[in-house]
Amino acid sequence: MSTHSRTGKIQWTRKHLIGINDLSREEIEFILDTAQGFEEFSTRSIKKAPPLRGKVVVNMFFEDSTRTRNSFTLAASRLSADVIEFTEKSSSVSKGETLIDTARNLEAMGVDIVVIRHSAGGAPKLLTRCIHACVVNAGDGYHEHPTQALLDVYTIRQVRGPLDGLRIGIVGDIAHSRVARSDIYAMTKLGAEVTLVGPPTLMPARVQELPVKVSHRLDDVIEKLDVINMLRIQFERLGGNPFPSVREYSRFFGLTVDRMKRAKPNMLVMHPGPMNRGVEIESEVADGPNSVILRQVSNGLAVRMAVLFLVNQAATQETKEK
Amino acid sequence: MKILIDKNQLNEKIKQIAGQIVSNIPAETDIAIIGIRSRGEILAQRLVKALKTHFSGRILNGTLDITLYRDDLNEPKEVQPTVRSTEIDFDITDKLILLVDDVLHTGRSVRAAMDALTDLGRPRLMRLAVLVDRGHHEYPICADYVGLKTDVDESQVVQVNFIEIDKEDRVIVE
Numbered sequence: 001m002s003t004h005s006r007t008g009k010i011q012w013t014r015k016h017l018i019g020i021n022d023l024s025r026e027e028i029e030f031i032l033d034t035a036q037g038f039e040e041f042s043t044r045s046i047k048k049a050p051p052l053r054g055k056v057v058v059n060m061f062f063e064d065s066t067r068t069r070n071s072f073t074l075a076a077s078r079l080s081a082d083v084i085e086f087t088e089k090s091s092s093v094s095k096g097e098t099l100i101d102t103a104r105n106l107e108a109m110g111v112d113i114v115v116i117r118h119s120a121g122g123a124p125k126l127l128t129r130c131i132h133a134c135v136v137n138a139g140d141g142y143h144e145h146p147t148q149a150l151l152d153v154y155t156i157r158q159v160r161g162p163l164d165g166l167r168i169g170i171v172g173d174i175a176h177s178r179v180a181r182s183d184i185y186a187m188t189k190l191g192a193e194v195t196l197v198g199p200p201t202l203m204p205a206r207v208q209e210l211p212v213k214v215s216h217r218l219d220d221v222i223e224k225l226d227v228i229n230m231l232r233i234q235f236e237r238l239g240g241n242p243f244p245s246v247r248e249y250s251r252f253f254g255l256t257v258d259r260m261k262r263a264k265p266n267m268l269v270m271h272p273g274p275m276n277r278g279v280e281i282e283s284e285v286a287d288g289p290n291s292v293i294l295r296q297v298s299n300g301l302a303v304r305m306a307v308l309f310l311v312n313q314a315a316t317q318e319t320k321e322k
Numbered sequence: 323m324k325i326l327i328d329k330n331q332l333n334e335k336i337k338q339i340a341g342q343i344v345s346n347i348p349a350e351t352d353i354a355i356i357g358i359r360s361r362g363e364i365l366a367q368r369l370v371k372a373l374k375t376h377f378s379g380r381i382l383n384g385t386l387d388i389t390l391y392r393d394d395l396n397e398p399k400e401v402q403p404t405v406r407s408t409e410i411d412f413d414i415t416d417k418l419i420l421l422v423d424d425v426l427h428t429g430r431s432v433r434a435a436m437d438a439l440t441d442l443g444r445p446r447l448m449r450l451a452v453l454v455d456r457g458h459h460e461y462p463i464c465a466d467y468v469g470l471k472t473d474v475d476e477s478q479v480v481q482v483n484f485i486e487i488d489k490e491d492r493v494i495v496e
């Protein structure tokens with residue numbers, strides 16, 4: 001178990017987690033330190049603790065998800081909360097109900113925490129203005145996916161120690177990636193140097209305003225990297241032809257066994273999932289010794305437990321101030 | 323501020339607690355000494371040292387974080403609790419557990435600790451050792467091994483200092 005920087009006591013006051021951009025370095029470290037306390041849960045004989053007993057968490061997912069959704073469900077259950085699973089397809093949203101009305105109706109049943117994934121950037125923020133429950137962003141449009149970034153930096157810190165000075169490459173479809181955006185904020189706030197790698201057509205607009213370097217050739221940077229985060233091409237969001245063919249894309253930007261030979265021997269290989277094996281990453285690399293991809297998933301559980309715990313604590317404090 | 327136990331007395335008190343344990347638990351027993359974060363953790367480590375020579379059985383040591391089991395988690399409070407890790411790298415099932423805390427006051431921390439522990443397994447026996455029992459228990463909980471039993475007014479706070487994390491070894495009342 002890692003025992004990195006224990007930040008001094010800070011008071012956690014946020015009852016919503018919308019984006020990493022809102023957080024200070026101290027707040028990010030506080031979440032990571034709290035998550036460390038939840039790490040041993042998976043090895044316990046009873047994998048549950050009572051802090052959210054009697055609380056209701058609703059998972060409102062307007063987009064498909066395997067990891068994030070199940071991870072939030074399990075995190076909430078391990079904290080003894082009751083969990084409502086909401087899916088767009090089987091709900092009244094398909095009958096024309098608006099997001100806000102849906103959320104207000106769920107809140108009327110006594111929901112304490114809303115975990116929301118939505119294709120529109122800003123949807124979670126909008127909810128915070130319409131309901132009293134805590135809101136946790138589980139991915140909104142191209143905006144942010146804060147818990148993914150938190151589990152990414154948690155995993156790096158767990159294996160490599162503090163992020164200060166580490167060189168991290170984020171490779172692939174940056175333009176459509178809320179993970180990349182949240183990662184950039186989290187990693188740079190913790191002191192890492194981030195390089196975005198991908199074809200110019202997959203770089204976000206106004207990339208020069210972000211605190212990152214940009215490269216269009218993976219081969220130019222791979223030797224310097226301590227960590228590489230491979231992103232999936234989000235074919236479902238692509239418009240036009242950002243690159244000539246998938247085969248050509250993987251030749252230039254895929255993480256192959258050959259490329260790994262040129263990387264630092266201890267370079268961490270990460271992927272937020274879902275992976276397209278053979279496109280952005282070769283199977284042998286994904287399953288190889290440098291890969292922490294499954295560890296990211298396990299850590300996601302601890303990080304989400306920490307987030308649910310903390311927003312609920314902030315809501316508890318708020319009742320005092322009223 | 324009044325000094326309840328000074329530096330020299332504190333060592334004596336720990337020896338005293340160790341003495342009570344030795345006279346009460348057979349020497350060949352395996353015993354798991356588990357301290358409640360954070361002052362109980364240090365007291366537990368000191369007890370491990372003091373007991374090493376007396377026990378022929380194994381002495382295991384662990385640290386328990388009780389934050390998630392506190393009964394006031396969903397009440398507003400002055401100081402927000404911080405979750406830290408529980409570090410118990412052995413199975414507690416069927417073990418003799420010696421639970422260690424610095425001060426016994428309301429008994430609520432001990433209640434939380436018992437719940438936290440039983441979520442890790444089913445101990446054979448659980449005993450409680452504290453440096454100071456200051457009275458005013460709110461739950462029906464008593465310590466089995468006590469360094470100093472004293473009545474301290476409700477309005478006052480008993481504070482244990484250990485040189486490992488504070489400036490010096492002592493117990494004060496404020």
